[in-house]
Amino acid sequence: MAKNDFKPFATGKGANVTSQPDWEALPALLSGFTAGKASSAQVNKALRQASFIAAALAQYTASKSGKDVLDDGDLSGFIAKMSAAFGKDFQTLDATLTALAGLATGADKLPYFTGNDTAGQTDLTSVGRDIIGKASIADILTYLGLGETINLAKNAVPATRRVNSKPLTGDITLWASDVGAISADAVGEITDNGTMASANAPGWWKVAVSNSDTVVDFPTYPGGSKLYSYGYLFVEKIGDVWFQHYYAHIGANAKRQDWGTVPNTSRPWVIDYNTANKPSASDVGALPITGGRLNGPLSIGTDNALGGNSIVLGDNDTGFKQNGDGILDTFANSQHTVRVAPGEMQVLGAIRAGDAKRMTMTSSNNSVLNAQFHLWGDGNRPTVIELDDDQGWHLYSQRNTDGSIQFVVNGQVIPDNYGNFDARYLTSGNVYTKGESDNRYVQNIQRGAPVWPGKVDEYGPAEAPAGCFLTQARHDPTTAYGVTFAYRPLQMWVGNGWRT
Missing domain, CATH: 3.30.70 (Alpha-Beta Plaits)
Structure with a gap:
């Protein structure tokens, strides 16, 4: 239930309020209270009368509008809620109803509208009252004695009317041409040894040709075969323009257009493609989904600037091009980047893997163990080269932050040439100390x-x-x-x- 903050004041039994007779006789009822001249009962009476009406209006507004009426000082909000509440019980003033309400009532008077939201009155006679009281149009016609007249006038037209210069004084025979229409019946037939051009009258022509080779202008597919030779030919003529539309019974159709007094046998036909005559890829200059030959460069989303036997993708000079027997080249912005030839692949530039200056090459089909070559680096080791396999790492070389280089092998180093060693393995007592070594050479x-x-x-x-x-x-x-x-x-x- 919606909340109402406005409550009536001093409405309890035995409340301290002035009686109604004393209130009505109070001199201050017209002048208002002056300082020190009102008792608490008189003030309570004034507050109760004001708060009672306010509480009643607020409660009505809350109950009818379904919205809380709060003591929040929102005057416009309260007015909106009050208007919504009044809309539940009262109808908005309507100009049309106001116009009708403004008419003076009287016996045998019938109101009617004279314009937008304006009305007048006319006398309602006994005949009018009788007609209004009828239950159907037929009852009204019977009351007026017009039943027989209506029956006689059914489907009748004035005798002065004519159809294609034929007077309507009696029964007449009309043809489709009399009303500018085409007959639904066949107007002729084309058979063996005839011509399609002989259909020189507008309308439907029956086509029943058992041997289409005997009809010199019979519709022919681009491949040379004839359309199915049983069907209908529709002929139109607008001025000196002839239109012939052939519809074979199996669904294929053809059309042609000619100019002159009669159709011409030399005019070629246009064969329509439809579900009964689907074009092949070659008919429309396309490649079949089963594959085919593309004579010229291919462009996807752009023009092709590579030329020759090439495919460009999005950019007119970026793509692939066949540049000789067994040679496939890759181009990026016209720059030759990769060449694939029999038995080899050439990369014409730097190879970069990823965007973080890292590279990993993996071999999993040329060795017993899977091996990886890594090139990477970070803040502590700017450049690191590593080699490892499934059993661990082999070696690595790294550049340190001071510019020095460290080379580490996870195992034994067996050089092919020991010329840079005094002995393959030197034991204690058979080697120089650093001081001894320093004293043996000129620095x-x-x-x-x-x-x-x-x-x-x-x-x-x-x-x-x-x-x-x-x-x-x-x-x-x-x-x-x-x-x-x-x-x-x-x-x-x-x-x-x-x-x-």
């Missing part, structure tokens, strides 16, 4: 400080000391002999220091 070479030797004679010093090499010889006119020399010692880093 770096440099020149020492220059030395300027004195002059022995006009020819200079005999030679540079051992381990030194000449670095300078120059003419010096200030010296006694005019020539100076310089040499430097050769220094080598061995172990942990330079040696001269």
Whole structure:
């Protein structure tokens, strides 16, 4: 049940309210209360009368509209609910009914409408009252004495009327042509040794030809065979245009159109395709679903820019092309990417697997165990190359984040050439320590400080000391002999220091 927040005030038995006679005699009933001039009973009386009506209206609205009436201050919402409630018991004012209600009533008066939502009255005579009281049209005609007249006038037309210039003064015979129609009966027949063009009158012609080869213009399939030679020929003529439609009894049909006074035997026929005469793929220039030959390039969703014996897919220069005996090429945006030839496949560019710089190649038919080759990487190992099979991994090589490379084999390494090893296997005591090894080879070479030797004679010093090499010889006119020399010692880093 819908809720009603508006309740009547002071309606209980023995409520503190002024009596009705005292209320009606109260001077303030017209002027209203002034300050300090009203008793609580008088105020309660005023509140009860106002709240009683409000509560009654609110309860009616809630009950009839089925919606809650709440003390929420929503005036427009309450008006909408109140209107819905009134609509349950009261009819909306109607202009048509208002027009009828505005007529003055009187004896033997019949109201009628004079226009939209306007009405008038006319006198209702005894004859009119009798006609209104009849139960059927037949009773009205009998009352008016028109029964016999109606029977005589049935199916009658005025004698002044004519049909194709034939007066209707009596019974007449009409043909289909008299009313511009075509007869439903056959107007002629075509048999052996006749022609289809001989059907030169509009209408249906019967075709009964036992040997269609004797009819020179009989409808013929594109392959040369004749249509079934029993059926009907429908002939139309509009002005000087002739239309012939042949319908064979087994469902095939043909049509042709000609111009002139009569149809012409030389005019070819158009054979209709239908469920009785389904076209073959070759008839409509198509490939059968069982397969066939396509003479030219194939384009799917676009034009073909590859040409030759090719198929393009969506993009006019992306697809497959046969480029010689046993050679199938793949193109992407006109770029040659893959070639498949007898016994081989060429990839003309990089091979990439996936979109995460990863690649896996698997062999499952050329070895006893299934093997995989992996190329991948992550933040800790930028590039990793791995080889494994069903029993585990064989080897891997990885580049570390510092740029170094690590190569790991899960097993024994047996090189074919041991030239880079001192011995195949070295035991303790038969190997150099790192310090010993460092002291056995030169790690770096440099020149020492220059030395300027004195002059022995006009020819200079005999030679540079051992381990030194000449670095300078120059003419010096200030010296006694005019020539100076310089040499430097050769220094080598061995172990942990330079040696001269």
